[in-house]
Amino acid sequence: MVLEPTASHTATKQRESRPGSMTVALPTIHLENMGKYIDETLWRRALCKPDWYLILADDFKRLEKLAEQQKNNPDHKVIKGEAYSLVEEALRIGTIPRAPSGENLDKQRKPIDTIVIHHTKNRPGMTLGRLNAMQLLRIYGMYYANPTDKLELQFKGQAVWSGHFYNGEQVFWGYHWLVRENGELEHILDDKYIGWHAGNWDINTRSVAICIDDDLSNREPNNVVIGSIAKLLRDQYLTVNPRNIVGHCDVNKKTECPGRLFHESWRQKLLNKIV
Ligand SMILES: [Zn+2]
Numbered sequence: 001m002v003l004e005p006t007a008s009h010t011a012t013k014q015r016e017s018r019p020g021s022m023t024v025a026l027p028t029i030h031l032e033n034m035g036k037y038i039d040e041t042l043w044r045r046a047l048c049k050p051d052w053y054l055i056l057a058d059d060f061k062r063l064e065k066l067a068e069q070q071k072n073n074p075d076h077k078v079i080k081g082e083a084y085s086l087v088e089e090a091l092r093i094g095t096i097p098r099a100p101s102g103e104n105l106d107k108q109r110k111p112i113d114t115i116v117i118h119h120t121k122n123r124p125g126m127t128l129g130r131l132n133a134m135q136l137l138r139i140y141g142m143y144y145a146n147p148t149d150k151l152e153l154q155f156k157g158q159a160v161w162s163g164h165f166y167n168g169e170q171v172f173w174g175y176h177w178l179v180r181e182n183g184e185l186e187h188i189l190d191d192k193y194i195g196w197h198a199g200n201w202d203i204n205t206r207s208v209a210i211c212i213d214d215d216l217s218n219r220e221p222n223n224v225v226i227g228s229i230a231k232l233l234r235d236q237y238l239t240v241n242p243r244n245i246v247g248h249c250d251v252n253k254k255t256e257c258p259g260r261l262f263h264e265s266w267r268q269k270l271l272n273k274i275v
Helices: 040-046 052-069 077-093 128-145 150-155 201-206 223-236 261-274
Strands: 114-119 177-179 185-187 207-212 245-247
Touching (some): 040 052, 040 077, 052 077, 052 128, 114 201, 201 207, 223 261, 245 261
Parallel strands (some): 114 207
């Protein structure tokens, strides 16, 4: 996913005070295969600094490229998984600096007229901690490393700020809703926030992102999941024109999300259940 904000967010950005990175004990974690693809020490040290993403961006791009080359290998998720695990741990124990305040990145929020469907492209059971780590690294970190909006160039080097809070914690995921395998819905991002999910800033400003907790690359979601999304759309987003209920792949040509069967089969099943 590539973020392409087209308009400004403006205003001054507070400089983040440097946290006590020298005094913070580095986390010790034990995970199978850890360190096979990354220099763990480099990552751990970097993740204590406000500009961690500047140190790690190139290495993460290397991992993404490698994972892409290995995508037919069933173990390819381990490649980026090591990096995600370290970010997740750093978030959990609080060593990774996050800005305590910052600009209002949601002031371009528009009335919701679009629903974008995603999948996690992972086995069901995505934890919020993992999702937060993945999107902090892949979306926010990579954007702060290379802001494309000229009014946001000053973000570079500063601690990351999303301005999005869930249960009192600043969070970095871009999806508003997560749909579990059993149809359970989790509202993880308030609709007033612009979710950084589509790789298309205009769409982000006026959409709600619904993410299915599954890998639907080559199959459909089960009927319970489809029914549950249909009910959500009926109950809360009935004003959205069915034409604007789209897949991530419809608004960003670089992705197949939410899987190649979305248009072949299950988008229509979903629409049929809404009316
Ligand atoms: Zn997606």
